Amino acid sequence: MLDFDFSIPTKVLFGVGRLDELKREKLPGKLALVVVSAGETMKRNGYLDRVLTALKHQGIEYLIFDKIRPNPSKAHVMEAAQFARDNFCEFVIGVGGASTIDAAKAIALMARNPGDLWDYIVTGSGKGKPVKNAALPIVAVMTTAGTGTEADPWMVITDRDLQEKIGFGVPSTFPCLSVVDPELTLSVPPFLTAIQGFDAFFHAAEGFIAEIATPISEAFSLQVIRLIFKNLPKAVHDGSDIEARTNIALASLLSGMVQSTSSCTSEHSMEHAMTAFHPELPHGAGLLMISEAYFSFFAKYVPDRFIKMAHMMGETTDGLPEEEKPYTFVHALQKLKKECGVDQLKMSDYGIQADEMEKLARNAHKTMSNLFAMDRYTLSLKENIEIFKAAYR
Amino acid sequence: MLDFDFSIPTKVLFGVGRLDELKREKLPGKLALVVVSAGETMKRNGYLDRVLTALKHQGIEYLIFDKIRPNPSKAHVMEAAQFARDNFCEFVIGVGGASTIDAAKAIALMARNPGDLWDYIVTGSGKGKPVKNAALPIVAVMTTAGTGTEADPWMVITDRDLQEKIGFGVPSTFPCLSVVDPELTLSVPPFLTAIQGFDAFFHAAEGFIAEIATPISEAFSLQVIRLIFKNLPKAVHDGSDIEARTNIALASLLSGMVQSTSSCTSEHSMEHAMTAFHPELPHGAGLLMISEAYFSFFAKYVPDRFIKMAHMMGETTDGLPEEEKPYTFVHALQKLKKECGVDQLKMSDYGIQADEMEKLARNAHKTMSNLFAMDRYTLSLKENIEIFKAAYR
Numbered sequence: 001m002l003d004f005d006f007s008i009p010t011k012v013l014f015g016v017g018r019l020d021e022l023k024r025e026k027l028p029g030k031l032a033l034v035v036v037s038a039g040e041t042m043k044r045n046g047y048l049d050r051v052l053t054a055l056k057h058q059g060i061e062y063l064i065f066d067k068i069r070p071n072p073s074k075a076h077v078m079e080a081a082q083f084a085r086d087n088f089c090e091f092v093i094g095v096g097g098a099s100t101i102d103a104a105k106a107i108a109l110m111a112r113n114p115g116d117l118w119d120y121i122v123t124g125s126g127k128g129k130p131v132k133n134a135a136l137p138i139v140a141v142m143t144t145a146g147t148g149t150e151a152d153p154w155m156v157i158t159d160r161d162l163q164e165k166i167g168f169g170v171p172s173t174f175p176c177l178s179v180v181d182p183e184l185t186l187s188v189p190p191f192l193t194a195i196q197g198f199d200a201f202f203h204a205a206e207g208f209i210a211e212i213a214t215p216i217s218e219a220f221s222l223q224v225i226r227l228i229f230k231n232l233p234k235a236v237h238d239g240s241d242i243e244a245r246t247n248i249a250l251a252s253l254l255s256g257m258v259q260s261t262s263s264c265t266s267e268h269s270m271e272h273a274m275t276a277f278h279p280e281l282p283h284g285a286g287l288l289m290i291s292e293a294y295f296s297f298f299a300k301y302v303p304d305r306f307i308k309m310a311h312m313m314g315e316t317t318d319g320l321p322e323e324e325k326p327y328t329f330v331h332a333l334q335k336l337k338k339e340c341g342v343d344q345l346k347m348s349d350y351g352i353q354a355d356e357m358e359k360l361a362r363n364a365h366k367t368m369s370n371l372f373a374m375d376r377y378t379l380s381l382k383e384n385i386e387i388f389k390a391a392y393r
Numbered sequence: 394m395l396d397f398d399f400s401i402p403t404k405v406l407f408g409v410g411r412l413d414e415l416k417r418e419k420l421p422g423k424l425a426l427v428v429v430s431a432g433e434t435m436k437r438n439g440y441l442d443r444v445l446t447a448l449k450h451q452g453i454e455y456l457i458f459d460k461i462r463p464n465p466s467k468a469h470v471m472e473a474a475q476f477a478r479d480n481f482c483e484f485v486i487g488v489g490g491a492s493t494i495d496a497a498k499a500i501a502l503m504a505r506n507p508g509d510l511w512d513y514i515v516t517g518s519g520k521g522k523p524v525k526n527a528a529l530p531i532v533a534v535m536t537t538a539g540t541g542t543e544a545d546p547w548m549v550i551t552d553r554d555l556q557e558k559i560g561f562g563v564p565s566t567f568p569c570l571s572v573v574d575p576e577l578t579l580s581v582p583p584f585l586t587a588i589q590g591f592d593a594f595f596h597a598a599e600g601f602i603a604e605i606a607t608p609i610s611e612a613f614s615l616q617v618i619r620l621i622f623k624n625l626p627k628a629v630h631d632g633s634d635i636e637a638r639t640n641i642a643l644a645s646l647l648s649g650m651v652q653s654t655s656s657c658t659s660e661h662s663m664e665h666a667m668t669a670f671h672p673e674l675p676h677g678a679g680l681l682m683i684s685e686a687y688f689s690f691f692a693k694y695v696p697d698r699f700i701k702m703a704h705m706m707g708e709t710t711d712g713l714p715e716e717e718k719p720y721t722f723v724h725a726l727q728k729l730k731k732e733c734g735v736d737q738l739k740m741s742d743y744g745i746q747a748d749e750m751e752k753l754a755r756n757a758h759k760t761m762s763n764l765f766a767m768d769r770y771t772l773s774l775k776e777n778i779e780i781f782k783a784a785y786r
Binding site for chain 1: 394395396397398399400401402403404405406407408409411608609612613615616620635636639640643646647
């Protein structure tokens with residue numbers, strides 16, 4: 001019988017130009033740690049300045065931590081948390097893409113808790129200690145559209161020494177406020193637009209086939225799949241298409257709500273293993289590389305849900321033999337990849353060797369075992385290796 | 394361009410047996426005001442005892458206010474708020490149906506704010522003063538399935554002297570915790586099951602055709618319509634059908650989320666006028682009485698949305714002339730009413746006279762003018778009277 005918790009305590013301001021409202025919105029403190037990426041994008045595009053201006057307008061003081069890189073590292077998180085603690089920051093505001101916001105969440109958590117982030121992580125080498133104190137309040141200003149971190153408590157941080165990339169979150173790591181202003185995504189180049197959009201797509205698709213999906217998460221998932229199917233090619237091919245950008249930003253937001261009401265599945269465990277060993281591989285690209293093999297494997301185990309997803313992507317299954325119907329989703333996925341120019345991504349292009357497949361599968365099982373428990377069919381290590389091998393190019 | 398705020402800060406525990414978790418769930422204070430209805434149902438069914446036991450288990454003290462009646466009155470709200478203030482209650486826990494929970498919200502608000510509730514109400518004779526202080530934290534334990542008050546900030550309170558029944562809410566009147574345990578609805582008799590279920594249905598349908606609907610509210614709305622179409626007749630005809638009860642409880646919860654992300658429309662303004670003058674008329678029954686006339690009027694103004702709702706109710710519109718298609722929703726609605734045994738409700742059975750139609754329309758426009766602004770076609774007073782007249786039997 002249906003049984004679930006629902007909790008998405010984040011207030012979201014969604015829409016073109018909404019960043020300007022930050023100067024009027026009640027913020028959770030008088031001294032902020034502003035977290036941005038190490039790159040120049042936030043500064044060059046003026047996004048950081050607009051946030052700082054809003055803070056000044058409210059008489060809020062701030063310090064800046066600007067060392068975050070894609071696949072953010074625990075080392076940077078711990079350094080920033082110490083900095084926040086030493087300076088008595090009262091809240092953390094992340095300005096950027098998912099890596100920055102995830103790092104901001106982890107910094108907010110570790111600014112209020114003793115020890116090391118891996119003391120609290122529940123899988124891999126994490127010690128699984130209970131988190132004692134609520135994180136500092138977190139504000140997220142999104143400049144990309146993809147992960148949905150703006151509407152979920154999850155952070156994905158990598159321990160480079162341990163080669164573990166692990167997702168974690170507690171109720172207090174939901175942002176209290178997220179600004180999703182699609183205008184800020186206009187500057188995202190086509191390739192990143194595509195792989196980030198597909199990240200949202202996979203969050204929705206995995207959340208839809210996950211064991212713990214509920215009618216609430218399903219409603220979100222199907223909307224995401226429909227929105228991305230209809231808008232991602234447009235956003236990739238014409239980055240100035242603000243309507244497409246808005247719909248992709250909405251899909252990203254909803255994909256966060258999927259993750260707050262359902263879960264990712266083992267596809268994410270598998271990808272995390274890839275980027276744990278190859279941090280230069282973007283997360284969305286990793287997902288794209290394994291997606292055909294992954295969803296082809298699961299099609300026979302969750303046929304009804306695959307058919308529903310295919311229908312959201314404009315496919316018809318009428319007249320097909322029953323056993324073929326679920327694979328129409330995989331066909332639709334491949335078509336969408338091609339339309340977005342990301343159907344030819346290869347592991348070998350990112351330095352992944354053919355003989356790494358067992359190592360990756362073992363890492364996935366070890367570090368993100370929890371997501372395997374979300375699958376409706378439990379993958380063996382052998383099957384996991386087979387999927388990696390089928391995906392390898 | 395799409396632009397919206399999203400905020401549903403309520404944590405929901407949904408599922409059969411979840412009431413028992415109240416004894417472990419973190420509650421927002423050490424002294425509770427427990428609000429229940431004046432009737433015997435909560436006591437006879439043991440629901441009140443189960444809540445009190447949970448409070449005792451957590452060492453939480455409580456006081457009880459048990460005077461709430463359907464269409465709860467401002468007088469009771471103000472009395473209970475004074476009682477809460479005088480006794481330093483730290484939070485309010487409502488145990489019951491929508492009337493009780495709405496009253497609990499109003500009590501929590503007025504326990505922390507000076508003056509009269511109507512000082513803050515923004516329509517009708519309300520003075521529209523800004524609410525100064527956040528309400529006491531509110532916990533909702535639902536024993537009926539219908540309004541969705543468990544997942545929205547809205548309270549509907551009646552000033553009997555002014556004959557004004559007005560909806561109101563502020564961010565702090567979202568429950569911080571709602572327990573939606575479908576088992577508690579097993580004891581709701583068939584007629585109440587039907588009219589409360591239809592209340593959720595209308596919240597979803599109105600929210601779907603409202604001007605401010607968003608893709609998020611739409612996803613919720615369509616789920617509600619589908620769930621109620623499939624399950625309400627079952628729940629009405631076999632009250633022990635726990636699967637149907639669970640699906641209706643879910644529909645109710647989602648209908649609250651519709652109201653937190655979209656809005657009701659003028660149908661609710663019209664019904665509030667009916668119950669303002671005839672407080673013995675149940676809200677859901679009032680909505681049912683005007684629904685055919687109301688939705689028939691609006692069908693031509695929002696045809697695409699009516700067609701989508703009809704499709705969620707199993708109707709096909711293929712082959713019909715374009716202008717007839719939206720009316721398939723009205724047909725589906727009438728069929729569903731009949732299946733639930735509520736197609737013959739008459740205003741005259743509740744003492745409403747034929748010559749009251751203008752008075753009702755004027756009251757609707759005066760006290761709940763805000764919802765008329767949510768319609769995609771702005772009703773004149775004359776048209777409003779016409780709808781009332783068409784509905785009168």
